[in-house]
Amino acid sequence: MTEHINGNLLIIGGAEDKKNECKILRYFFNEAGGKDAKICVITAASEQAEQVGRTYEELFRGFGCKDLVIINIEDREYAALDHNLDKIASSSGIFFTGGDQLRITAMIGGTPLGTALQHGYEHGIIIAGTSAGASVMSDTMIIGGQGDTPGEDLIQMAPGLGFLKGVIVDQHFAQRGRIGRLLTAVSLNPYFLGMGIDEDTSVHIRGNATLQIIGRGTVLIADASVASICNVDDINNGKPLAIAPVKVHVLCEGWEFDIARRTSTCRGEQKAK
Amino acid sequence: MTEHINGNLLIIGGAEDKKNECKILRYFFNEAGGKDAKICVITAASEQAEQVGRTYEELFRGFGCKDLVIINIEDREYAALDHNLDKIASSSGIFFTGGDQLRITAMIGGTPLGTALQHGYEHGIIIAGTSAGASVMSDTMIIGGQGDTPGEDLIQMAPGLGFLKGVIVDQHFAQRGRIGRLLTAVSLNPYFLGMGIDEDTSVHIRGNATLQIIGRGTVLIADASVASICNVDDINNGKPLAIAPVKVHVLCEGWEFDIARRTSTCRGEQKAK
Numbered sequence: 175m176t177e178h179i180n181g182n183l184l185i186i187g188g189a190e191d192k193k194n195e196c197k198i199l200r201y202f203f204n205e206a207g208g209k210d211a212k213i214c215v216i217t218a219a220s221e222q223a224e225q226v227g228r229t230y231e232e233l234f235r236g237f238g239c240k241d242l243v244i245i246n247i248e249d250r251e252y253a254a255l256d257h258n259l260d261k262i263a264s265s266s267g268i269f270f271t272g273g274d275q276l277r278i279t280a281m282i283g284g285t286p287l288g289t290a291l292q293h294g295y296e297h298g299i300i301i302a303g304t305s306a307g308a309s310v311m312s313d314t315m316i317i318g319g320q321g322d323t324p325g326e327d328l329i330q331m332a333p334g335l336g337f338l339k340g341v342i343v344d345q346h347f348a349q350r351g352r353i354g355r356l357l358t359a360v361s362l363n364p365y366f367l368g369m370g371i372d373e374d375t376s377v378h379i380r381g382n383a384t385l386q387i388i389g390r391g392t393v394l395i396a397d398a399s400v401a402s403i404c405n406v407d408d409i410n411n412g413k414p415l416a417i418a419p420v421k422v423h424v425l426c427e428g429w430e431f432d433i434a435r436r437t438s439t440c441r442g443e444q445k446a447k
Numbered sequence: 448m449t450e451h452i453n454g455n456l457l458i459i460g461g462a463e464d465k466k467n468e469c470k471i472l473r474y475f476f477n478e479a480g481g482k483d484a485k486i487c488v489i490t491a492a493s494e495q496a497e498q499v500g501r502t503y504e505e506l507f508r509g510f511g512c513k514d515l516v517i518i519n520i521e522d523r524e525y526a527a528l529d530h531n532l533d534k535i536a537s538s539s540g541i542f543f544t545g546g547d548q549l550r551i552t553a554m555i556g557g558t559p560l561g562t563a564l565q566h567g568y569e570h571g572i573i574i575a576g577t578s579a580g581a582s583v584m585s586d587t588m589i590i591g592g593q594g595d596t597p598g599e600d601l602i603q604m605a606p607g608l609g610f611l612k613g614v615i616v617d618q619h620f621a622q623r624g625r626i627g628r629l630l631t632a633v634s635l636n637p638y639f640l641g642m643g644i645d646e647d648t649s650v651h652i653r654g655n656a657t658l659q660i661i662g663r664g665t666v667l668i669a670d671a672s673v674a675s676i677c678n679v680d681d682i683n684n685g686k687p688l689a690i691a692p693v694k695v696h697v698l699c700e701g702w703e704f705d706i707a708r709r710t711s712t713c714r715g716e717q718k719a720k
Contacts, residue, residue, distance in 0.1 A: 243542075348596045348624070391596040392598070403702070414665040418698075418711035419711070422669070422694075
């Protein structure tokens, strides 16, 4: 159902641990090359970009990172500057911070920086994003919709950076009770998988189109391609959704999901039961 | 998978409309016989039983109810009194108010009143319950567990009144973000369907084992019998759950669910798509 995925993505559900084990951030750092990593932090999503950038710089330097640059994009013209493109081209790992996903796409989309990121993605540089930085990974991203009941509040979507094909990402998932909006999102076009990532939890997607979970919480994957009923074209604002059945996979660390086959498998020491 | 269900249940997700259309309460009143209804309101769940009883009495009398009694159970001895059994025996509709589900089961379970209710259920008297009154309908009921992430907080369960077989009920479902605890509940024994009912939303289950949705929100039915992986026996307190796949049905008014076949169908003017 989904296209083959190239590249190397680490999609984080927000609020990743920055004080204790820092498991997810260390995982990113090691995947980017460890002590040899050349990290590029992009703070475009945040209005407190300097402070956010400083936090991540201190963390990665604390892990032993010697080569780190921050791209603090404030407008589209800045996103076109050659020295930013050079930073992307020479990095071994790119990290999108949280904030507002529309700030990322509105300032980077269609700029030379956007092209450089796509080039880096296609060449297998690991690209990580947390919270808003997670949402922008997909073709179409969720930008709003807070209704508890599915369909209650029409979901708002916008075009994302398009690295991840065939999957719609949501973040802060269990913590903000977002199952309703994820089910609404997949009902709009059940071709797309919905992926809700909890806080301090991440999904590593390598070229082989397998999702691997790293972190403390769970990842919920909703596959509505099997649905025999869906009333989404009938609902207006304020009306609830009907969609059934939807295959839901609840996964935690140690488990993987195959995007092409839409199946869950165990990894490492855990056994399937 | 599930046993055949006798009887006539109206299970309400809490916070049903009591000021405007009162759709669910009017539905119960009409199913109980309308102007000829003999309503028995059981306020056992509530610590403010008198006030809660008065609210429902005013509502049902406002609909045209001429025959209404309130059973305000304060202890197990009271639940054994003959005049209470007579009230149950002569009623055409029984309504359990909200509060604490353990107050209902601890005061009624194993008493002559409990036997009278079971007798009424088997003879097809409509039995309604809202919020805590909804939870008690099943064999095993959820009494606690507030973790957002599935498995994060070990769910607490207790034996219910046992009218509804093969289904675990949760209420205030979308409003209190309870998908995590419902998935944890069904993972404990995937024989059982999980049914999460939103506020101002209800499920009418007649002898034919079909659930019909009435009200403003949605009902989420989780069928984990198809799961090929489940780590629930591995998790300890604080560890997340992995279970996949789970078939999820999101249904609103106009849709039905067949418990025996575990399939959703449309009803009335809405067409399946």
